[in-house]
Amino acid sequence: xxxxxxxxxxxxxEMLKKAMEGGYAVPGYNFNNMEQLQAVLIGCAETNSPVIxxxxxxxxxxxxxxxxxxxxxxAVQMIRKDYNSNIPIAxxxxxxxxxxxxxxxxxxxxxxxxxxxxxxxxxxxxxxxxKVVDFAHPYDVTVEGELGVLAGxxxxxxxxxxxxTDPNQVExxxxxxxxxxxxxAIGTSHGAYKFKVKPGEPFPELRFDILEEVARRLPxxxxxxxxxxxxxxxxxxxxxxxxxNLEGAVxxxxxxxxxxxxxxxCKINIDTDGRLALTAKVRExxxxxxxxxxxxxxxxxxxxxxxxLIKRKNREVLGSADKA
Ligand code: G3H
Ligand code: 13P
Ligand code: ZN
Numbered sequence: 001x002x003x004x005x006x007x008x009x010x011x012x013x014e015m016l017k018k019a020m021e022g023g024y025a026v027p028g029y030n031f032n033n034m035e036q037l038q039a040v041l042i043g044c045a046e047t048n049s050p051v052i053x054x055x056x057x058x059x060x061x062x063x064x065x066x067x068x069x070x071x072x073x074x075a076v077q078m079i080r081k082d083y084n085s086n087i088p089i090a091x092x093x094x095x096x097x098x099x100x101x102x103x104x105x106x107x108x109x110x111x112x113x114x115x116x117x118x119x120x121x122x123x124x125x126x127x128x129x130x131k132v133v134d135f136a137h138p139y140d141v142t143v144e145g146e147l148g149v150l151a152g153x154x155x156x157x158x159x160x161x162x163x164x165t166d167p168n169q170v171e172x173x174x175x176x177x178x179x180x181x182x183x184x185a186i187g188t189s190h191g192a193y194k195f196k197v198k199p200g201e202p203f204p205e206l207r208f209d210i211l212e213e214v215a216r217r218l219p220x221x222x223x224x225x226x227x228x229x230x231x232x233x234x235x236x237x238x239x240x241x242x243x244x245n246l247e248g249a250v251x252x253x254x255x256x257x258x259x260x261x262x263x264x265x266c267k268i269n270i271d272t273d274g275r276l277a278l279t280a281k282v283r284e285x286x287x288x289x290x291x292x293x294x295x296x297x298x299x300x301x302x303x304x305x306x307x308x309l310i311k312r313k314n315r316e317v318l319g320s321a322d323k324a
Contacts, residue, residue, distance in 0.1 A: 001107050001139070002069075002107065002108055002109035003109070003139075004091065004109045004110060004111040004141070005111075005140075007072075007073045007076065007091075007109050008073070008076035008077070008080065008089065009072075009076065009089055009090055009091045009109070009110075009111040010088045010089065010090055010111060011090060011111045011112050011140055011141060011142040011180075012026070012052060012090045012092065012111070012112045012142045012144075012180065012181065012222075012267070013142050013180060014088070015050040015052075015088050015090065016180070016181055016222040016266040016267060017222070018050075018323065019050075019222070019266040019267070019320070019323070020220060020222055020264065020266050022319075022323060023261075023262045023319070024261055024262070024318060024319030024320050024323055025225070025260070025261035025265050025266055025267055025268040025318045025319065025320065026049075026050050026051070026052055026266060026267050026268075026318070026320055027044070027049065027051055027052065027267075027268060027270060027310070027313065027314060027318050027320055028052040028054045028092065028094070028224075028267050028268065028269040028270070029044075029051065029052070029053065029054060029270055029271070029274060029310065030054040030055070030056060030059065030094060030269075030270075030271035030274070031053060031054070031055070031059065032056075032058075032059040032062050032063055033062075033063060034071060035278070035299050035300075035302060035303040035306070036274060036278070036303075036306065037053070037071055037072065037075050038075065038078075038303060039274070039278075039303045039304075039306035039307045039310060040053060040274075040306075040310060041053070041075050041076075041078070041079045041083075041089070042079075042083065042307050043306070043307045043308075043309075043310025043311045043314070044087055044089075044310065044314065044320075044324075045079050045083040045085035045087055046083075046307070046311060047310075047311050047314040047315055047320075047321040047322070048085070048087060048321060048322045048323070048324045049087060049314040049318075049320040049321050049322075049323060049324055050087055050088045050089075050090075050320060050323060050324050051087060051088075051089055051090070052090045052092045052112065052267060053072055053075075053089060053090065053091050053092065054092050054093075054094040054269065054271070055068055055072075055091070055092070055093055055094060055105075055110075056093075056094040056095055056271075057094075057095060057096070057097065057101065059094075065104070065108065066108075069091075069108045069109055069110075072091050073109070076089055085324075086324070087324040088324060090111045090112045090142075091109065091110045091111050091112070092110065092111070092112040092113065092114065092144075093105040093110050093112070093113040093114055094114055094269070095114055095116045096113050096114050096115050096116060096132070097115075097116055099115075099128060099131050099132055099135070102115050102132045102135070102136070102143075103132075103135055106135065106136055106139055106141050110141065111141055111142070112141060112142045112143070112144070113132065113136060113141060113142075113143055113144070114143070114144040114145075114146070114183070115128060115129050115132040115143060115144075115145060115146075116145075116146045116183075117129055117145070117146065118146040118147060118148060118149050118150075118183075118185075119149055122169065122173075125145075125146075125147070125173075126172075126173060126176050126177055129143070129145040129173075129177040129179055130176060130177045130178065133177055133178040133179060134178075137178065142180040142181070143178075143179050143180055143181075144179065144180065144181045144182070144183055144224055144267075145173065145174075145177055145179040145181075145182055145183070146182070146183040146184075146185075146224075146226075147165045147166070147169055147170060147173055147182060147183075147184060147185075148163055148164055148165030148166070148184050148185030148186075149163040149185055150185050150188060150189045150190060150226055150227050151189040163185060164185050164186060164187070164207055164210055165184040165185050165186065165210055165214060167210060167213040167214050167217055170182065170184075170214050170217055170218055171217050171218060174218060174221060180222070181221075181222040181223070181224050181266070181267060182214075182218070182221065182222070182223055182224065183223075183224040183225070183226050184210070184211065184214055184223055184224070184225075186206045186207040186208070186210050186211050186225070187204065187205075187206040187207050188206065188225060188226060188227035188228055188252055189227045190226065190227045190271075190272070191227075191272055192229070192231050192236075192246060192249040192250075192251070192272050192276065193248060193249055193250070194227065194229075194231065194250055194251050194252060195250050196248070197250055203250075203252075203253050203256075205256065206252065206256050206260070208259065208260075208263075211223065211260065211263060211264065211265070212263075214264070215263060215264035218264070221264070222264070222266035222267065223263075223264045223265045223266065223267075224265070224266070224267040224268075224269065225257075225260055225265045225267070225268050225269065226269045227252075227269070228252055228257055228260075228268045228269055228270055229251045229252070229270050229271065229272035229273040229276075230251040230252055230253065230254045230257060230273060230317070231249050231250055231251030231272065231273065231276065232251075232273065232276065232277075232309075233250075235273075235276040235277055235280045236249045236276065238280040238283070238284060239276065239279055239280050239283055242280075242283035242284050242286075242287040242288075243283060243287055244279070244283055251272070251273070254316070254317050257317050257318075258317055258319070261317065261318050261319050262319070268317075268318055270313060273309060273313070274306050274309060274310070277302075277305045277306045277308075277309040278302040278303070278305060278306050279302075280305065281298070281301050281302040281304070281305040282298045282299065282301075282302045285297065285298040285301060285302075286298055
């Protein structure tokens with residue numbers, strides 16, 4: 001058993017509590033490789049923002065769980081020593097889909113886990129989430145649960161329809177499971193194709209009525225918003241200009257995310273926008289400088305573009321800058 005505190009991580013309790021009181025949201029940024037990890041932490045250190053470093057099941061498969069854990073530990077050292085920053089950093093398992101996966105992450109030094117039982121029948125979701133909480137809490141590891149299903153691809157399961165969170169279930173779920181935060185479905189979805197919007201048509205509104213009702217029933221309890229990329233159209237245009245094809249990619253308008261961040265939503269998950277920022281820069285360089293073959297010459301600028309995106313999100317969308 002590795003004690004996450006010795007690795008320099010904190011759990012999410014205090015950071016989400018402060019976000020609730022301060023009317024902002026802590027970012028949950030995903031990483032799969034060194035450049036993304038550096039960019040997330042440097043972007044957050046340079047904006048003095050708390051951060052939740054997220055590792056998905058797919059990331060563990062891609063980069064190797066042991067390597068990811070040591071990379072994260074090394075990145076904390078880099079931020080403390082070379083960036084002279086004391087920002088709170090949580091290491092979080094994103095969309096854990098089994099007790100065994102959550103247990104393995106906790107034993108490796110994760111300070112927070114998500115158990116996503118949202119596709120299970122309600123009672124099974126309660127039982128699985130409670131089992132993870134009962135294992136995690138003695139180690140002071142925080143647990144995020146989920147009620148409601150996001151449209152799109154979640155945990156390798158494709159869902160064409162939103163199953164919005166039912167506010168009637170949230171008090172019972174939180175009370176019986178003991179979770180520390182709750183992800184809800186109010187109309188967002190994962191990936192780069194969140195809505196079908198015809199030119200000139202307004203974006204659909206997230207279901208703020210559901211969010212408000214959940215917040216009313218769980219006063220002061222941290223809510224999490226997944227699928228919160230805004231899919232910036234300048235990045236989509238750059239990718240398309242340099243040989244990509246992301247026709248029709250759209251995300252959640254940033255003003256709706258700002259509104260969510262000011263509410264009971266204390267954690268906002270962003271992965272797709274980071275992928276777009278990095279890919280747009282890499283495509284631009286490979287397209288305009290065909291002689292380049294040193295990965296540092298395209299991944300380095302890709303990392304810089306990601307740092308800039310993260311700084312802007314923290315400052316202008318989540319409101320987490322200067323809240324460390
Ligand atoms: O929720 C999904 C995250 O963006 C992680 O995506 O499963 O492709 O690593 P992934
Ligand atoms: P996006 O695909 O909108 O970035 O959502 C990421 C997410 O929810 C990670 O859990
Ligand atoms: Zn998610």
